[in-house]
Amino acid sequence: MPSYNLLLLPGDGIGPEVMAEVGKVVAFLGQAGLASFETETDLVGGSAIDAHGKPLADATLKRADAADAILLGAVGGPKWNGVAYDIRPEAGLLRLRKDLGLFANLRPAICYPALADASALKRELVEGLDIMIVRELTGGVYFGEPKEITTLPDGSKRAVDTQVYTTGEIARIAHVAFDLARKRGNRVASADKNNVMKSGVLWKEVVGEVHAAHYADVELEHVLADNCAMQLVRRPKQFDVLVTDNLFGDILSDAAAMLTGSLGMLPSASLGEVDDRGTRKALYEPVHGSAPDIAGQDAANPLAMIGSLAMCLRYSFGLGEAADLLDGAITDALAGGARTRDIASEGSRVVGTKGMGDAVVAALKARVG
Ligand code: IPM
Ligand code: MG
Numbered sequence: 515m516p517s518y519n520l521l522l523l524p525g526d527g528i529g530p531e532v533m534a535e536v537g538k539v540v541a542f543l544g545q546a547g548l549a550s551f552e553t554e555t556d557l558v559g560g561s562a563i564d565a566h567g568k569p570l571a572d573a574t575l576k577r578a579d580a581a582d583a584i585l586l587g588a589v590g591g592p593k594w595n596g597v598a599y600d601i602r603p604e605a606g607l608l609r610l611r612k613d614l615g616l617f618a619n620l621r622p623a624i625c626y627p628a629l630a631d632a633s634a635l636k637r638e639l640v641e642g643l644d645i646m647i648v649r650e651l652t653g654g655v656y657f658g659e660p661k662e663i664t665t666l667p668d669g670s671k672r673a674v675d676t677q678v679y680t681t682g683e684i685a686r687i688a689h690v691a692f693d694l695a696r697k698r699g700n701r702v703a704s705a706d707k708n709n710v711m712k713s714g715v716l717w718k719e720v721v722g723e724v725h726a727a728h729y730a731d732v733e734l735e736h737v738l739a740d741n742c743a744m745q746l747v748r749r750p751k752q753f754d755v756l757v758t759d760n761l762f763g764d765i766l767s768d769a770a771a772m773l774t775g776s777l778g779m780l781p782s783a784s785l786g787e788v789d790d791r792g793t794r795k796a797l798y799e800p801v802h803g804s805a806p807d808i809a810g811q812d813a814a815n816p817l818a819m820i821g822s823l824a825m826c827l828r829y830s831f832g833l834g835e836a837a838d839l840l841d842g843a844i845t846d847a848l849a850g851g852a853r854t855r856d857i858a859s860e861g862s863r864v865v866g867t868k869g870m871g872d873a874v875v876a877a878l879k880a881r882v883g
Pocket of ligand 1: 604607764801
C-alpha cells in the first residue's frame with residue numbers, strides 16, 4: 515500500500531476542530547489498510563500571523579509545495595480584523611492558491627437524501643441535487659492589478675480592483691469543466707457578464723471555441739451570472755457542471771451550498787495543472803469559513819472537511835473506492851440520524867463535531883465489515 519504525504523493546515527476558528535475529525539478518518543483508513551498517510555501539521559491564516567507575523571510562512575509554502583496534497587480547515591476571525599491588508603489571514607490562503615497554481619476549484623453541491631428537509635428550498639426542488647461548480651481560482655478580480663486605494667487631489671479616495679482574464683486562463687478552466695461533464699451528465703453551463711464586462715465577452719467566446727473544437731458532444735449553455743443566481747434558487751436541478759470565474763464562483767458556490775442544507779456540507783478541491791509525471795498540486799478545503807462565533811464549542815459540522823478528504827482520495831490519489839466508501843459513510847451517518855446543529859431539524863439527534871466524526875468512523879467500520 516503506497517503512503518502519501520499530507521500537509522494539514524487547520525487554520526483558525528473551527529478549522530482545528532473539523533481537522534481533528536479528519537485525523538480520526540485518516541487513522542481508520544490506515545488501520546483498515548485502505549490508504550496510508552504520513553501527516554504533517556502547520557499554520558496558516560491568523561494562527562500563522564500570531565506565530566510568524568504573516569499568514570503563510572515561506573517554510574510552510576515550501577512544505578505545501580512538497581506535499582502530495584494539502585488539507586486546509588479555514589482562515590480568519592475578528593481577532594485579526596485590525597491587521598494590515600497584505601498580511602490579513604485570507605492572504606495566506608490566496609498565496610497558497612496562487613503560488614501553487616491551483617487554478618481549478620471544484621465545488622460539488624450534493625443534496626443528501628436525509629437532508630432534503632434541511633434545505634432552505636422545498637424538498638422537491640433539491641432532492642437528488644448534484645451540481646459541480648467549477649470556479650476559476652487564480653485569476654480575475656482576486657489577483658488583477660492595479661488593486662489599490664489612492665487619494666484624489668480633493669482628499670477623497672478612489673478604490674480600484676481589476677478584473678482580468680486571458681485566453682489561456684479561460685481555456686484551461688473550460689477544459690476542466692468539459693472533461694468533468696463527460697463523466698457526469700454531459701452538460702455545462704458557463705456563467706459570465708458579457709452584457710456588461712469585456713472579460714465576460716472574452717469568457718463566453720473562449721468557452722464557446724473550446725467547446726466547438728474539442729467537446730461538441732457535450733451540451734453547452736451560456737448564462738448570465740445574475741440570471742444564474744436566480745436559476746440556482748428557482749430550479750437548481752437544471753444544472754450539471756457550472757463553470758465560472760473567480761468572483762462569480764465565490765458567490766454562486768455559497769448560494770449552491772445552502773441548497774444542500776448547510777454551508778457545513780460542501781467540500782472543495784483546488785487543483786493545478788497535470789505535470790509530466792501525471793501528478794498535480796492539490797489543496798482540499800471546506801467551502802465554509804472559520805465560523806468564529808461557534809469555535810471551540812464542539813458545534814461545527816465536520817462533514818465538509820471530511821468530504822474534502824474524500825475528494826483528496828479521489829482526485830489526488832486515484833483511490834476511487836476508498837473515496838466512495840467515505841462518501842457512503844457520510845450518507846450512512848446522516849441516514850442514521852446524526853445531525854450537527856446547522857443541519858438539525860425537529861426531532862433529530864443533535865451531535866457535536868466529535869460525535870459526527872465518530873458517527874462517520876462507525877459507519878466506515880460497518881461498511882468495511
Ligand atoms: C472561499 C472563501 C475565500 C474566497 C476567502 C476566505 C478569501 O470565501 O474559498 O470561497 O473568497 O475565495
Ligand atoms: Mg467564498
